[in-house]
Each structure stands twice: as C-alpha cells, then as structure tokens.
Amino acid sequence: MNLAVIPARGGSKRIPGKNIREFAGKPLIAYSIEVAMRSGLFEKVIVSTDSQNIADVALQYGADVPFIRPVELADDYTGTRPVTNHAIEYCRQHFFEPQLCCCIYATAPFLQVDSLLEGYQELHRQQDKAFAFSVTSYAFPIQRSLRKINNGVEPVFPDNIAKRSQDLEETYHDAGQFYWGRSNDYLSSKKIFSDHSIPVVLPRHLVQDIDTEEDWLRAELMYQAYMRDHN
Template identity: 70%
Template sequence: MNIAVIPARGGSKRIPKKNIKDFAGKPLIAYSIEAARLSGVFDKVIVSTDNKDIADIAISYGAEVPFIRPEELSNDFVGTVPVTNHAINFCIENFYKPEFCCCIYATAPFIEAKYLQNALGLLQKNHDKAFAFSVTSFAFPVQRALIQKGSGVAPMFPETISKRSQDLPEAYHDAGQFYWGRTDDYLSKKRMFSEHSIPVVLPRHLVQDIDTPEDWYRAELMYKAYIQGLKSD
C-alpha cells in the first residue's frame, strides 16, 4: 500500500492563494494531483491542508482530504516532514499502514507520472535506502561561484575558481517535486539529504521553483513553451 501526501496550506504570503491560483489554465495543485493519479502507484492521494477552498479544489481533481491539518502544523516554520508524518500516522490510525509514502509538492506543474514510477522502482530495488527524491543539475559549475565582496567580487571557492568546467564534478540540487520514502524511515530520524537517499535526476527544463511572482512568470513561460514543443513533435 502506498500513499501520496500533498502539503498545501492556505497561508502563502508572497503569492496569495498560490496553491490554487490559476496556472496555465488549471489550479496549480491540480498538476500534482493529476500526475499522482496517472502514475497508478498510489492507493490514496491525500492533500494535507488547513484551508477549505484548497480542500474543495483538491477533491474536485480526485484527491482525498480526510482531515484538516492542525493549526500547529500550518505555520510558516513547519517543514514538510512533520506534515507528511502526520498524514502517515493518520492513515495508520484510521485506514492501514502504508509501506511507502511520497510527499509531492503542490507547486510542481512540471511533475510527470513516469518519474514518480521510476523513483518508486529504484527504492523498491535498493533495500538499503530509505528515500528517493528528485534532483537536477546546476547549469553552471557551483565550484566557480562568485560572491559580492565590498564593491567587487570574490570566488566562493578560491581553490577551484580557475579550474576548467570539464574538470569539475557535476553538482545537483533538490528539484522540489517529490520525496519517496519507506514509511518506517519517514517516521524515524533518518535525514532526506544524506547517504540514505537515491537521487532521481530530472532534466533542467522540467524544474522551476515557484516562490515569488517572478518565479511564477518564468514557470508559466517555461510550461507553455514545453507544452507547445510536445504538440509540435
């Protein structure tokens, strides 16, 4: 038994009502719900929210909202792991104990069902791993990053600033889409960003954070270009 947990609280400040704001014709959260359902690997797709409008829209797109998230898990400082664990414990107490759980961000319009399927397969094959989550590569070597220093600049890593790009190892960052885990490991103290995890590499054109209005504008442009490209293939 597997569950998806989509955290979606109603208190977004930089982009009001972000999780249900129209994105290229649909509420933003709809993309995550639809990908989870299309993947066919979940027995339940649960949206964890403290907001009735989000709950109603989530249900209309086929998700379940079996509880309203408690107030202590709905502030600006609560991470996604406590929210995911709350949903796992709710399932254990009211339905059954799921074997695997996938936390899916509500702000991931580029998410694709095949990557959810692939990540679960990797986790099932690698019994020594606790988690599998989405990453993507940096477009430029992070080892040659610059920082502002006074009115000028300085290398962040002086020891590698003069090295050729091809001589530096590729670096990755969290893609902010999905986080598979064995439920026992979610409920343990194991950390996601550690040796316990399998990185699932996504192409950069499918990754865009949506935290500010500028991010939103860029993401919509990327999405429309991506969809247009699919139609022309």
C-alpha cells in the same frame, strides 16, 4: 499499499493563494494531484491543508482531504516532514498501513509520471535505501561561484575559479517535486538529504522553483513551451 501526501498550506506570503492560483489554465495544485492519480501508484492521494478553499479545489480534482491540518502544523516554520508524518499516522489509524509514502509538492507542474515511477522502482530495487527524491544539476559549476563584497566580487572557492567547467565535479540540488520514502523511515530520525537516499535526476527544463512572481512567470512560459513541443 502506497500513500501520496500533497502538503498545501493556505498562508503563502510571497505569492498569496499560490497553491490554487490558476497556472496555465488550472489551479497549480491540480497538476500534482492529476499526475499522482494518473501514475496508478497510490491507493490514496491525500492533500494535507489548513485551508477549506484548498480542500475544495483538491476534492474537485479527485484527491482525498480526510482532515484539516492541525494548527500546530500550519505555521510559517513547520517543514514538510512533520506534515507528511502526520498524514502517514492518520492513514495508519483510519485507512491502511502504507508501505511507501511519497510527499509531492503542490507547486510541481512539471512533475512526470515516469519520474515518480523511477523513484518507486529504485526504492524496490535498493532495499537498503530509505528515500528517493528528485534532483537536478546546477546549470553552472558552483565551484566557480562568486560573492559580492564591498564594491566588487570575490570567488567563494578561490582554488577553483580558474578551472575549466569540464574539470569540475557536476553538482546537484533538490528539484522540489517528490520525496518517496518507506513509511517507517519517514517516521524515524533518518535524514532525507543523506546517503539513505537515492537521487532521481531530472532534466533542468523540467524543474523550476515557484517562490516569487518572477518564478511564476518563468515557470508558466516554460510550461507553455514544453506543452507546445509535446502535444
């Protein structure tokens, strides 16, 4: 039995009300809820929130909100791991023993069922791994990155600045969509960003952080273009 946990705090500072703000026609969190439910992978899809407004929207779109998140897990410094662990333990006490848990971000409108399924299948295939999460490649080699210094710039990695892109190792970053894990491993000290994890590689056109108003505009334009090509 599997559990999906969607953390959705009410106190977003850079984009107030971000999790339930309308994105391309419906609340942003609705996309994550709908994909999780459509996947058929989860016995429960729980939204963990400290906000009654977010809870009301989550319930409207079919998620469970069996608790309001404790105050100590709702400040600006609490990461998603403690929030996910709290939901796992709550599920164990009140519903069922989840074998796997998937933390899904509330700000992932590009999330695809196929990506969730790939992470799930890879964890079953590679029994020695604890987690599987979404990554995507950098659009430009980080080995040729620059930093601003005084009135100019300098290479961060001087030995690589003159190398051709195709001669440099491709690198990846967290795509910020989902994090599958075995429940016992979530509750352990194992780190997600380590060799305990399986990377699920997503195409760059399906990844966009939404942390600023500029991000929001870009993501909405990307989403609208994607939907035009896939409808």
